[in-house]
Amino acid sequence: MKIKINRELFKSAILATSHFSSQKSSAPQLIQSIKLAISKEKITFQSTNLNDYFTTELICKTSEEVEFVVDTREIGEYLNILEAQEVELEIDGSHLTIIEGKNKASFPTLSSKDFPKEPEVSGNPQSLNKQTIKDIEKVLFSVSKEEARPHLTGVNFSIKNNEMFLVTTDGFRLSVVKRKKSFDIPTATISSNALFELVRLFNIDNNIKVIFDENNHNASFKTVDTSLTTRLIEGEFPPFEKVIPESQKINIVFSREEALRALKLTSVVLSKESNVVILDPQKDGLYIRPKLTNNQETTSFVTTEKMEGESFKIAFNYRFLAEFLSISKEKLIVFESAGPTSPCVFKIEGDDSFLHIIMPLRTEETA
Numbered sequence: 001m002k003i004k005i006n007r008e009l010f011k012s013a014i015l016a017t018s019h020f021s022s023q024k025s026s027a028p029q030l031i032q033s034i035k036l037a038i039s040k041e042k043i044t045f046q047s048t049n050l051n052d053y054f055t056t057e058l059i060c061k062t063s064e065e066v067e068f069v070v071d072t073r074e075i076g077e078y079l080n081i082l083e084a085q086e087v088e089l090e091i092d093g094s095h096l097t098i099i100e101g102k103n104k105a106s107f108p109t110l111s112s113k114d115f116p117k118e119p120e121v122s123g124n125p126q127s128l129n130k131q132t133i134k135d136i137e138k139v140l141f142s143v144s145k146e147e148a149r150p151h152l153t154g155v156n157f158s159i160k161n162n163e164m165f166l167v168t169t170d171g172f173r174l175s176v177v178k179r180k181k182s183f184d185i186p187t188a189t190i191s192s193n194a195l196f197e198l199v200r201l202f203n204i205d206n207n208i209k210v211i212f213d214e215n216n217h218n219a220s221f222k223t224v225d226t227s228l229t230t231r232l233i234e235g236e237f238p239p240f241e242k243v244i245p246e247s248q249k250i251n252i253v254f255s256r257e258e259a260l261r262a263l264k265l266t267s268v269v270l271s272k273e274s275n276v277v278i279l280d281p282q283k284d285g286l287y288i289r290p291k292l293t294n295n296q297e298t299t300s301f302v303t304t305e306k307m308e309g310e311s312f313k314i315a316f317n318y319r320f321l322a323e324f325l326s327i328s329k330e331k332l333i334v335f336e337s338a339g340p341t342s343p344c345v346f347k348i349e350g351d352d353s354f355l356h357i358i359m360p361l362r363t364e365e366t367a
Contacts, residue, residue, distance in 0.1 A: 001064040003038065007087045007100075011079040013058055017045040018072045019197060020054035020228075030069055035115045037067045038091070046115070052194050053118040056226040068109040070096050078105050118229055121220040123211040126183040128221070133202045135166050135177040136195050138354055141327050143192040144170035151235030154189040167240050168192075173320055174243055174343075174357040186214050189237055194221075194230035201226060243357060245343055248336040250309035252281055253349055254302050256333045260325040262288045262300035267318055269298045276361055277321065279314045279335075281307060291315065291363060305332060305349075314340050315361040324356055340366040 014034070022031040027049075035046040043058045068091065075098070079087070082100045090097040095106040136155060144152035149171070156167045159181055166177040198221050202208055211220045220229040266277055266288050276291040286302040314337060324346060325333070332349035337360075346356040360366070 001038070001062060001066060002088055002090050003043075003060050003062045004086055004088050005043070005058065005060055007079060007082055007084060009058055010087065010089075011076065013043075013045050013056055014072050014079065015076050016056060016197070016200075016226075017047045017054055018076065019047075020049055020052045020193070021047040021072070022049040029071070030110065030115055033069045033071045033110065035067065035069050035112050036096075037065075037112070038062060039065050046118070048116050048118070050116065051191060051231045053116075053229040054197070054227075055118060058225075066091055067112040068096070069112045069115055070107055070109050075107055118227070119216060119218055121211050121213045121216065121218050121229055123213045124184075125209040125211050125222075128198075128202070128208045128210050129182055130202075130206060131179065132182060133199055133206075135179060135353075137199055138177055138327075139166050139168040139175035140192055140195060140199075141168075141323055142170055142173045142175040142356070143168045146170070150233055151189060151237055154191045154233045155195055156187075156189045156237040156240075157185050158187040159185060167237070169238065169240065169243075172317070172359050173324075174240055175354075176240060176244075176356075177354050179353055183210070185212055187237075188212065188219065189233040189235075190219055191230050191233055194219075194228055197228060201228070243343055244355070245336070245338050245345060247338055248309065248345070249338050250281060250311070250336065251306065252286060252304055252308075252335040253306040253332055254286055254304045254335070256325055256328055256330060259286070259288075259302045259333065260322070262302045263318070263322055263325065265300045266290055266298060267322070270318060275318045276315050276363065277318045278363070278365060279316065281311050283307070283311075292365060312337075312340050313366045314344060315363040315366045316344075316358055317361060320358050324358070 017034045021034055031048055037044040040062060043060050046055045084100045088099040094109060096109055097104055097106040139155060152169055158165045162181050164179050164181045168175045201223060209222045217232045218229055219232060270290050274291050278289050278291060280287040285304045287299050289299045330348045334347040334349050336345040340360060341362060343357045344360055348354055
């Protein structure tokens with residue numbers, strides 16, 4: 001069979017779907033690939049890593065129906081190089097051939113007979129609002145990447161006293177958003193992989209419905225032509241409230257952009273053996289410099305809008321500070337600390353809904 005399709009739309013669907021195929025080389029070939037089901041009105045793209053199940057659709061016209069599984073790693077690259085607005089797909093029993101004029105490439109296919117089915121999800125559909133998506137974006141950067149601690153690899157949602165909390169942590173830093181409850185949700189941790197895709201989907205279609213199926217431990221997100229079902233992450237999420245300091249000894253307000261620039265200047269001379277920067281608040285402002293090595297003298301200065309409390313040096317992992325300052329978009333940052341070894345709090349000036357905590361490092365300079 002042959003069908004014609006918009007190259008850019010086909011490529012986008014292939015790439016989005018491939019995000020949820022298994023990336024493990026030891027996984028069965030079926031789930032390292034994606035399933036294509038072509039009917040008279042549409043092409044359905046499906047993939048899974050057995051934790052997340054992704055489906056999206058494209059409109060097409062054909063008089064035949066066929067299903068197959070194909071490895072998309074080379075297809076995406078091939079489509080990206082082609083230039084025509086429209087390509088032709090030719091499917092026989094063992095290959096998918098992509099044709100652009102006199103250019104063509106064939107890719108082997110597999111039977112879809114044993115491809116895993118997306119689990120059924122039952123529950124009350126609820127609408128996700130734009131603010132919730134923005135809040136998810138705010139906390140995603142501090143999820144853990146360690147598979148050995150799966151309960152930290154997602155965003156934890158919880159409801160307390162009619163307030164909704166979104167929390168992430170990797171054990172070294174913590175991000176918390178607190179909002180008035182906008183929809184009903186059980187206490188659950190949802191994988192960051194699924195939520196990254198959810199944010200992307202929302203930028204395309206902001207009419208997203210969510211269903212939480214507590215009985216089957218799944219959550220499902222749906223638009224008109226796309227669905228994403230993810231298995232809720234098991235394991236108890238740590239009690240984040242215990243990490244948040246109750247009192248502070250210093251309070252500083254500074255420009256995010258100026259601090260990020262000073263941090264980047266400092267990073268140029270960071271030792272390969274040490275990724276540590278020192279924050280040194282003084283009466284005239286905030287000084288940032290690398291951990292002392294070989295008597296180097298490198299200092300970057302940040303003007304402060306406000307400086308209250310004691311002055312003491314604090315050491316941080318450079319990457320943790322840089323990621324927070326890069327991802328935040330607000331103009332002014334509030335920094336609070338109870339001491340050089342206490343959890344340090346970063347907030348947004350004038351916004352009590354968000355806080356970020358970074359654990360400082362112990363060094364000879366800050367002891």
